[in-house]
Structures are given as structure tokens and as C-alpha cells.
Amino acid sequence: LKAKNYDEFFRLIKESGRSSYMYLQNIYAASAPEQQAMSITLALCDEFLGNRGAYRVHGGGFAGTVQAFVPFDMLDAFKTKIEAVLGEGSCYVLSIRPVGGYELKL
Numbered sequence: 001l002k003a004k005n006y007d008e009f010f011r012l013i014k015e016s017g018r019s020s021y022m023y024l025q026n027i028y029a030a031s032a033p034e035q036q037a038m039s040i041t042l043a044l045c046d047e048f049l050g051n052r053g054a055y056r057v058h059g060g061g062f063a064g065t066v067q068a069f070v071p072f073d074m075l076d077a078f079k080t081k082i083e084a085v086l087g088e089g090s091c092y093v094l095s096i097r098p099v100g101g102y103e104l105k106l
Contacts, residue, residue, distance in 0.1 A: 009054070010053060010054035010069060011054075013054035013055070013056050013069065014054050014055070014056065016056055017042070017054075017055060017056025017057055018056075020056065020057050021042065021057060026057065026064075027039055027042070027057050037086060038057060038064075038066065040085065040086070041066045041082065041086065042055065042057065042066060044081060044082060044085060045066060045068050048074075048077075048078055048081055049068070049070065049074070049078070052071050052074065053068065053069045053070045053071055053074070054068070054069045055067065055068040055069070075093065078091075079091045079093060
């Protein structure tokens with residue numbers, strides 16, 4: 001990322017996500033395999049984003065969430081598409097600040 005090689009970063013994100021999906025099989029809860037929202041979301045991301053951006057399952061093992069890196073020019077349409085299938089409020093748009101992390105001591 002420091003070298004601004006975003007294409008490689010996105011390729012690695014997708015590769016890691018495919019590995020989790022195919023080999024860990026952690027995109028649904030074992031107690032409810034009929035719940036396929038994660039599989040559907042990953043398919044929607046693949047169809048919509050194509051070779052732009054990236055996506056992967058994140059926090060799987062309990063049917064976590066999908067983390068998607070969406071180009072700004074596609075963001076509104078992406079959110080609309082995801083929410084049309086999965087319901088309003090199912091897509092959260094987050095931003096990453098340009099500085100590193102902080103430790104909060106309470």
C-alpha cells in the first residue's frame with residue numbers, strides 16, 4: 001500500500017477471501033446452513049465489482065460479514081444493489097483515516 005500498488009493489494013484480498021470460502025468453509029453457521037446471506041453477498045460483490053476493488057469474508061466461522069473495497073465512483077450503486085437484495089441497512093459504508101491506529105488507555 002505504501003508503494004500505491006492497489007491492484008496487487010486487491011488481488012491478495014480476493015485470493016485470501018477465496019481461500020477462506022473454499023477451504024475453511026466458514027461463511028455460514030453449522031447450525032443453520034440454509035442461511036446463505038454470505039454466499040449471496042460474495043456472489044453479488046463478484047458480479048458487481050468484477051476486476052475493480054476487492055471483497056472477502058471477514059470474521060467468518062459464525063457467518064461474519066463481507067468486507068468490500070469499492071471504488072468511490074461505484075459506491076452508491078453498490079450500496080443500492082446490496083440493500084435491494086439483503087435489505088435496507090445491510091450495507092455500511094466505512095472510511096479509513098490516513099493515519100495509523102491509536103491506543104486508548106482507560
